[in-house]
Amino acid sequence: MKTMEINKIVAGIIVAVLLVVVIGKIGSALVHPKELEEPVYPFSDDLMAAADAPAAAPEEPAGPEPILAMLADADIAAGEKVFKKCGSCHDNTNGGPNKVGPNLYGIVGNVVAHKDDFSYSDAVANHGGNWGYTELNHFLYSPKDYIPGTKMSFGGLKKASDRANVIAFLNSMSDNPLPAPTADEIAAEEGGDAASAETGEAPAEEAAPAEGAAETNDNAAGDAAMPAEGGAQEGDAANDNEAPATEEAPAAAQ
Numbered sequence: 047m048k049t050m051e052i053n054k055i056v057a058g059i060i061v062a063v064l065l066v067v068v069i070g071k072i073g074s075a076l077v078h079p080k081e082l083e084e085p086v087y088p089f090s091d092d093l094m095a096a097a098d099a100p101a102a103a104p105e106e107p108a109g110p111e112p113i114l115a116m117l118a119d120a121d122i123a124a125g126e127k128v129f130k131k132c133g134s135c136h137d138n139t140n141g142g143p144n145k146v147g148p149n150l151y152g153i154v155g156n157v158v159a160h161k162d163d164f165s166y167s168d169a170v171a172n173h174g175g176n177w178g179y180t181e182l183n184h185f186l187y188s189p190k191d192y193i194p195g196t197k198m199s200f201g202g203l204k205k206a207s208d209r210a211n212v213i214a215f216l217n218s219m220s221d222n223p224l225p226a227p228t229a230d231e232i233a234a235e236e237g238g239d240a241a242s243a244e245t246g247e248a249p250a251e252e253a254a255p256a257e258g259a260a261e262t263n264d265n266a267a268g269d270a271a272m273p274a275e276g277g278a279q280e281g282d283a284a285n286d287n288e289a290p291a292t293e294e295a296p297a298a299a300q
């Protein structure tokens with residue numbers, strides 16, 4: 047009887063061990079944990095480039111292109127068509143009503159928040175200053191960037207000719223149209239915006255050296271030098287060229 051008991055216990059243990067082994071085998075036969083062939087988030091060069099891109103992106107919205115020179119031969123009829131985008135919110139006739147936005151008769155050259163009977167946002171009400179050509183150019187390019195907090199829900203006119211034409215049209219809807227910009231004002235505006243146009247090009251130029259930089263630093267320096275020369279042809283004043291050249295130097299250093 048005693049040996050029978052021991053045999054039973056031994057047999058029990060053996061069966062238990064066998065079961066564990068067999069079940070383990072069956073388990074791994076049923077389930078194959080396959081290894082991923084590629085990482086789920088591939089850490090590729092493309093991704094690195096994409097990660098780099100946002101760093102350059104903030105430079106891109108360098109602001110609206112200059113429009114003063116365009117105003118001289120702006121197309122008022124075309125501006126009236128552009129104004130259809132504004133007309134759902136703005137009346138532009140003399141003595142016309144306020145709508146979602148204030149009446150815009152005589153707005154060009156007028157003070158900001160020119161209508162006493164319109165309830166402006168605090169941002170516009172407290173902005174101060176006048177709606178000169180340049181202010182309107184910036185506001186109409188991107189209202190929310192130019193006056194953060196404005197309640198004018200309008201994405202903006204990205205085409206410079208649209209802005210020039212609609213501003214010319216609005217200027218025609220006025221008892222006191224603003225005089226055409228002077229040659230000095232045009233030159234000053236273009237001088238200022240030429241600089242921002244250069245920074246606008248910068249991301250493209252940085253992108254080129256970035257590839258070069260992967261190979262050798264010499265290439266990167268070479269690429270950076272090319273756009274600098276290109277800038278020399280575009281710019282009319284020698285001074286214009288110095289700014290971009292120094293801006294590109296860090297790019298080459300990267």
Ligand code: HEC
Binds near residue numbers: 158159199212
């Ligand atoms: C969705 C409605 C809407 C559209 C579309 C719209 N505006 Fe406005 N606009 C407003 C509102 C609302 C205000 C008042 C903004 C505030 O108080 O913050 C305003 C304010 C203005 C002002 C300032 C007026 C002042 O008295 O200082 C100008 C200039 C202006 N808009 C021009 C335009 C032009 C030009 C267009 C078309 C290209 C346009 N808006 C399209 C709603 C609109």
